[in-house]
Amino acid sequence: MHQDVADHIVKNIHCNPPVHLTYGTGPAGSPRLRKALAGFLKSTFHAREDVDPENIVVMGGVGGINEAFMWSVCNEGEGIIIPRPLYTGFSQVIPARSRGVLIPATFQDLEGYKSLDDCFNPEMNHKAFEAAYMKATKDGITVKGVVIAHPHNPLGRCYPPETLRVIAKFCNKHKIHLLVDEIYAFSTFENPEIPDALPFTSIMALDLEENIDRSLLHMAYGASKDFCANGLRLGMIYSKNEGLIGSMASVSMFGWPSYIIQDSWATMLEDEKWTTAFLEKNQKLMADNYAATVSFLGKHGIPHYPSNAGHIIWINISKFIFPSITDSDGLQNLRHLKLGSDDEMKYREREGKVLQRLLQNGVFVAAGSSFFTEEFGWFRLTFTVTRDALEEGLERVWKTLQEVRKDAWAPAVQQTVEHGFKSLTIGMRLPGHSET
Numbered sequence: 405m406h407q408d409v410a411d412h413i414v415k416n417i418h419c420n421p422p423v424h425l426t427y428g429t430g431p432a433g434s435p436r437l438r439k440a441l442a443g444f445l446k447s448t449f450h451a452r453e454d455v456d457p458e459n460i461v462v463m464g465g466v467g468g469i470n471e472a473f474m475w476s477v478c479n480e481g482e483g484i485i486i487p488r489p490l491y492t493g494f495s496q497v498i499p500a501r502s503r504g505v506l507i508p509a510t511f512q513d514l515e516g517y518k519s520l521d522d523c524f525n526p527e528m529n530h531k532a533f534e535a536a537y538m539k540a541t542k543d544g545i546t547v548k549g550v551v552i553a554h555p556h557n558p559l560g561r562c563y564p565p566e567t568l569r570v571i572a573k574f575c576n577k578h579k580i581h582l583l584v585d586e587i588y589a590f591s592t593f594e595n596p597e598i599p600d601a602l603p604f605t606s607i608m609a610l611d612l613e614e615n616i617d618r619s620l621l622h623m624a625y626g627a628s629k630d631f632c633a634n635g636l637r638l639g640m641i642y643s644k645n646e647g648l649i650g651s652m653a654s655v656s657m658f659g660w661p662s663y664i665i666q667d668s669w670a671t672m673l674e675d676e677k678w679t680t681a682f683l684e685k686n687q688k689l690m691a692d693n694y695a696a697t698v699s700f701l702g703k704h705g706i707p708h709y710p711s712n713a714g715h716i717i718w719i720n721i722s723k724f725i726f727p728s729i730t731d732s733d734g735l736q737n738l739r740h741l742k743l744g745s746d747d748e749m750k751y752r753e754r755e756g757k758v759l760q761r762l763l764q765n766g767v768f769v770a771a772g773s774s775f776f777t778e779e780f781g782w783f784r785l786t787f788t789v790t791r792d793a794l795e796e797g798l799e800r801v802w803k804t805l806q807e808v809r810k811d812a813w814a815p816a817v818q819q820t821v822e823h824g825f826k827s828l829t830i831g832m833r834l835p836g837h838s839e840t
Contacts (some may be wrong), residue, residue, distance in 0.1 A: 405632040409632055417667060424667070431654075432461050434663045434667055434670065436666070438458075443673070444673045448679075449609060452609060461641050463660065467497065470493070473641065483546065484506060485509050485536045486550070487509040487511070488508045490775060491553050509532040527570075533550065547580055551584075554604075558770075560714040576620065582621050586624065587639075588629050592713040622641055631682070632686065636669060697787040700802075716785065716787070722782075725781060726781075758808055
């Protein structure tokens, strides 16, 4: 996929000195790209209303968008609610310049909680957000907004429209902002494991006039995932809040992406035939790699949470970390081992040793604790690499788990990972993908 993007850029982008070698029209974004994005949001995201390019700001990646959003809406000590498990990048940008506070919305302690499926249930989301808001208020934290990843990262599912409405209503009730990060919007695929899985529906495609003040609703998107172009460093926010748009444009002044890079993405968006074919090809490759991955996991008895969106699979290796208390499927007896329990320090020590052993074997899989998971044992594995790399990486993961089980957590001398090892990250997206 990387080569497809590279070929399109080489063929279609040409340097226009008056536009590309000057300051252009300023830091809010290339007029060409903002116009192309406006059309893309209307035609492909199915925005219910016409999209004004003036309501778009382009910055250096969606991570930069998220950080600038936090800086714009949060003062020091104020909070942002994010449902658990959550993308670890959010936990990094909230306390950065704004010195804000992350407020995780938890689910497993809620009455009626049964499984991870409840993380997408409208009623359970309402309970989780209200509980998080009440606790933050009790702790003296002023809540300024909610951020969600849709499709979800790390669970790899899309939120139902009704759940999005519930979250929007919650934000409107408390007069706080809602930012929906849709960076994985079209990184979706067919999965026979969940034939009734919901497709992606953008927040912009919903009629929310009666649910939320439009000045509180914002959407982020970027080139990194769907267009396999992390290196372009391009992200955007769409908002009808003039104050927010102005604030973020002012922040972008200190590092906006060059116009020639912005216009390279614009050439793709303007080429609707190419974009449609590219996204479809990407989705097919994702489906194939996902199927190969879950086949391997099933063969080796490693449970996973079925997904149909994003580049990741949420896998559970708890029976390798706590072999004496887990049963054959590794899941049923872990409810009492939630993060925050008395066993947390022991778990974190063992999780760290698993990570170290993975790196020693030249492969990286992200630990669940970095995603604020509520239950021990979960890791995030990214499957969008070349097939050869995927197969080799999975074998290295299995080798690691066998070593861990063989050691049976006997005391061992801590080893130092040598610099310069060749680590194969399942998730580097070697064929043109990239990890978030």
